[in-house]
Amino acid sequence: MGGVQSVTDQDFASEVLAAEGPVLVKFTADWCPPCRMLAPVLAEMAVEQAGKLKIVSLDVDVNPETQAAYGVLSMPTLMVFKDGEPLRSMVGARAKARLMRELDDLL
Template sequence: MGAATKDTSDATFEADVLKSDKPVLVDFWAPWCGPCKALAPVIDEIAAAHSDKLTVVKLNTDDNPQTSQKYGITGIPTLNVYQNGEVVKTIVGVMPKPKLVKELEAFIG
């Protein structure tokens, strides 16, 4: 886990994500997921570069099935952006950093 990201869980998701005063990017991942590992450094870089506008948290889907199920996470990596407690953007799969930054432009631009 990078310094700019933090872990969230079923127990802390509401406080960490839903009640946040700025947009939150949630990286739904699992330790066995190769594409998740490939995406992790990109997520860390985005978190570090845009921490003033966007909070970035990681949720291990194996350890936190309740939240994953609630938001219909069936494939990982899935990135959800939450704003005011609502999902406002969903990105599924791995993509190069420039494309991911473009996808997040509305929140970090």
């Protein structure tokens, strides 16, 4: 079970803001090499953290409203939301171990 789900400007509120528990949003773009490097890391985490952490991906080129609403300027930006509020923002690709450490207090 699990996996990284794609979200859009249209379903961001229902899939992220209204979700129960923490949601990690990867703001990404097709033209972004670090975003592609991060994809398998997040796919693994989505399976391992299923039930504890929901992980979704938002393509900023197709969904500019959500990107603008949260002031996301660099790809990839990882933002953790809980109860409809952004709790943490991290810019750039990172190793799985480092990312898990950075999320530890939120899980």
